[in-house]
Amino acid sequence: MQIIDGKKIAAEIKAEIRAEVENLAAAGKRRPQLVAIIVGNDGASQTYVAGKEKACGECGFKSQVLRFADSVGEAELLSVIARLNADEEVDGFIVQLPLPQHISEQRVVEAIDPKKDVDGFHPTNVGRMTIGLPAYVSATPAGIRELLRRYRIATSGKHCVVLGRSNIVGRPMANLLSQKDTPGDSTVTMCHSRTRNIKDICLTADIIVAALGQPEFLTADMVPDGAVVVDVGTTRVPAADAKRGFRLKGDVKFDEVAPKCSYITPVPGGVGPMTIVSLMKNTLRAYKKEVYG
Numbered sequence: 190m191q192i193i194d195g196k197k198i199a200a201e202i203k204a205e206i207r208a209e210v211e212n213l214a215a216a217g218k219r220r221p222q223l224v225a226i227i228v229g230n231d232g233a234s235q236t237y238v239a240g241k242e243k244a245c246g247e248c249g250f251k252s253q254v255l256r257f258a259d260s261v262g263e264a265e266l267l268s269v270i271a272r273l274n275a276d277e278e279v280d281g282f283i284v285q286l287p288l289p290q291h292i293s294e295q296r297v298v299e300a301i302d303p304k305k306d307v308d309g310f311h312p313t314n315v316g317r318m319t320i321g322l323p324a325y326v327s328a329t330p331a332g333i334r335e336l337l338r339r340y341r342i343a344t345s346g347k348h349c350v351v352l353g354r355s356n357i358v359g360r361p362m363a364n365l366l367s368q369k370d371t372p373g374d375s376t377v378t379m380c381h382s383r384t385r386n387i388k389d390i391c392l393t394a395d396i397i398v399a400a401l402g403q404p405e406f407l408t409a410d411m412v413p414d415g416a417v418v419v420d421v422g423t424t425r426v427p428a429a430d431a432k433r434g435f436r437l438k439g440d441v442k443f444d445e446v447a448p449k450c451s452y453i454t455p456v457p458g459g460v461g462p463m464t465i466v467s468l469m470k471n472t473l474r475a476y477k478k479e480v481y482g
Contacts, residue, residue: 190447191340193419193454195332198339199462203247206469210249221476222251223307223468224273224282228266228292229259233425234285241283244465250472263292267300274302280476281307283468304481307471310357318361321368323480325471330362332463333398333419337372342396342417342452345374350391352407352440353400354381358421362398387411399440409445418446418453421460 214220223245227238238254245252255269266284273282282305288294298306303313309327317324326334337344349366353359359379366375375396380387382401391397391411399407400421412418422440439456447453454460474480 190450191452193336193340193452193459195336195454195459195462198336199466201339202335202466203244203469206248206466206473209473214249219278220249220251221280221472222253222278223472224253224255224279225285226255226257226266226269226282227285228257228261228288231287234287238285240465241468244469245472248469248473250469259289261289261292263296266292266297270297270300274300274305279305281305281472283308304478305475307468307475309361309471315356315361319364321370325474325480326365326467327357327361328464328467328471329358329400329421329460330365331467331470332460333362333421334365334372335467336419336454336460336463337417340452342372344372344396347375347395348393349375349377349396349398350394351377351379351398351400352381352387352391353398353402353421354379355400358400359398362400366396366398401440403440404438405440405442407441407446409442409449412446412449414449415451416449418450419460420454420456423456423461 210220225238225241227234242252242254273279284297286294288297298310301311303311306314307325309325314324318326344366351359351363363377363379366373367377378390380390388411392413394416396417398419398421402422402424404422404424404426418441420439420441424438425435426438427434428436437457443455
């Protein structure tokens with residue numbers, strides 16, 4: 190059994206990006222810039238945005254965080270998005286989700302210029318990704334693919350079971366693994382809350398990507414010997430003995446599943462760091478105009 194070290198791979202990629210950015214700066218070119226918009230005081234969102242801001246510094250990017258009270262109106266938020274769309278110094282920007290209920294997340298996502306949609310959530314990028322055109326791919330699936338690539342985990346002809354059908358992880362992950370690419374060329378089964386016999390399906394898998402958001406859902410009796418298991422879950426579970434009052438739990442019951450695996454990602458330190466570094470890669474691609482020219 191080998192641990193897939195997302196923290197280590199993310200550090201390597203950030204160093205690669207930093208070297209490229211420093212070369213650009215040495216040639217007299219401006220640095221890439223990423224802007225994050227955050228609404229309200231959700232603790233998890235604040236942590237995620239802080240992590241993205243730190244990663245920008247490590248990659249040599251310029252960054253801004255625009256903070257708004259949760260009472261901000263939808264019209265005001267849309268006007269900020271329009272300004273960022275028009276700002277030639279901003280290469281990419283994200284709107285941290287979730288948003289307050291009085292703001293339409295879909296309307297906000299669709300207002301972002303696809304050329305600056307480094308989160309990969311705009312329908313244009315989702316559509317381009319789905320049919321195999323160059324696109325900004327949602328950061329978590331992109332990060333998982335990079336882990337599979339760098340660990341040289343074979344996917345061609347393998348049966349991959351994706352647990353979860355969210356538009357952010359499950360659906361794009363299933364699509365990407367089925368495409369003619371490396372990693373890719375897998376036969377994919379996507380399972381969800383209405384799927385019958387999930388255990389039986391998992392037991393036929395070569396690779397399992399667990400992205401349900403249900404702590405420790407995947408147990409040892411659901412995993413065949415030698416499987417590759419990728420755990421996307423990051424649920425905060427209260428823990429009185431923890432310094433922060435909670436622990437992060439994945440969707441996989443790690444201690445009992447790990448001994449059966451050929452490769453497995455831990456939580457934390459697996460997929461999470463790769464999600465942020467994929468956002469950095471998308472920002473650099475936006476700066477270089479690699480997707481839309």
